[in-house]
Amino acid sequence: MHHAHIDKYANQSSHVHKIDARLKLLAVVLFTVLTVTVSINKLPSLAWYALFPFLLLVIGRIPIKFVLKQVILVSPVILVFGFSCVIFEREPVYVSFGPFSGEIALGWVRFLSIACKFTISAAALIALVSTTRFYDLLAAMQKLGVPKMLVLQLGFLYRYIFLLIDKAGRMMRARSARKLCTFGFLYELRLAGSMIGSMFVSSIDMAERAGIAMEARGFTGTVHTLNTLRLKAVDAVFGFLVIVYFSLLLVIF
């Protein structure tokens, strides 16, 4: 089955892909913090914040259309909150931007702020995930002090997730192919319950086989990641640029 992989571009090669995963992770987290703390009355400066994910995405050769599609896909929740701001804050404020000036409700300003920040921080996260292999990201997390158990757990989860999603997809397709009407709630419930239950049973069996296979190959409860994390010239350049750029953002805006 085809999966809408968000990290389908992670295996490409570009200067951004070559940057150390730890650096990228920290830079994106720090950038998100900076973006979220921009105050509402400095809204226009967000345009310069947008430069960071934009540069990463362009140099990393990630199609902008793909990024926008992803952002729009996860935006409904934000839209709900944004519009509720419009409903609850009707105080008129005077805003002016270039040749335009006038009064609009405060809620609209806040809505715009939330929407811009959301788009920028989501793009930054997409830039991170689509230029870094997931297992490199895990290795970076482990190096940055995430508990080993959680890292191992994430690795496993990532390995099995698409398998089981496929399985669930096949089940759903089978159900909709055979169930041509809506039954009573309790019957539907039993149906869903037995579907999930059988998925659960097969997951446990799968896990048992994986566990035996791991034992057979000498797994002792410790995780060994291929240490591909070494600081290179590209990291030095990236680190320097990020520091300069973030300081400029803080100073100028």
Next chain:
Amino acid sequence: MHMMNELISVPVAAGTFAVSAGWIAVISRKLHKTLKNADYALMGVLGAFVFAAQMVNIQLPLMPGTSCHFVGAVMLAIIFGPHVGAIVLSSVVVVQCLIFQDGGILALGCNILNMAIIPGYTGYFLYRLIANDNPGRLRFYLAVIAACITGLMAGAAMVPLQAEISGVLSIPLSGFMLTMLGVHFLAGIVEGLMTAAVLAYLMEVRPAILMPQPENSRRAMSMRGVYISMALLTLIAGGLLSLAASDKPDGLEWSYAERPDNPDFEPVVKNDSKLIENVDRLHGEYAPMPDYTIRASSANETASGAWTSFAGVAGAFVTMLLVWLLAKLIRSDTKNIV
């Protein structure tokens, strides 16, 4: 219900992250001593199972067109104990954030707390309270449903609190809280029924999974552990509430009527004052225009400010356009590696 980056402030993000990270670290160490090697594989696959189970949706009665799906936090806590459940669900939340862009990276701590830790432990606690070691059928299902409802609502109640402390949203807390609790009460009922249905199926097919086996007893928590973790969770919730009472980013004081022991109480004045506060602040920072009439001096000021911001935005976009064009030029003579 995932929290977004934009709905929380940095202190709240850091605080919840610290709580979640500490909690995960403690139970990781605890589990590391007791887990067998095969259990690691089991936990990983269970995480993937949660994703798969979330695809199975069910039509809600009385509400045509709406469907809801299974979450599984409480079920895993009941079957494998709350520690394993918390680790599995945390990894699910992390993957949802990174791979599926669900919930912000800054709100990760919040989301782990609200969706992985609180529902699992609360649900487990209630389940243990209602169903003793060997419950009858009816009691078992009642315990499961009650655990799901309470667990989901406890997690959902944190979202408006965190948003409120962050001071980002303008939605009145009481309305937001009522909405969240109402929605999650219904979702909890459906989740409980679904969990009961799944457990009933397992009883028929694979009763061994549900039976507390001697070597599985290490997965369960002692009653003392249950009480200690509940006390901790209560402290966290209380701490959040008291934080809300003391630390408002925009300097707005919550009136003393807002008490941790009475979280539903909502002074009406608060919203107005917050609005006025915000408006005043904005007026001060944007374009101060008393009575909305243009005065010569401030008109000049606002005009210059407006053009500065306009130039800034335009500059940013021109820069991006140049970068894009450059990239296109450079790329045209290299082969695309896709």
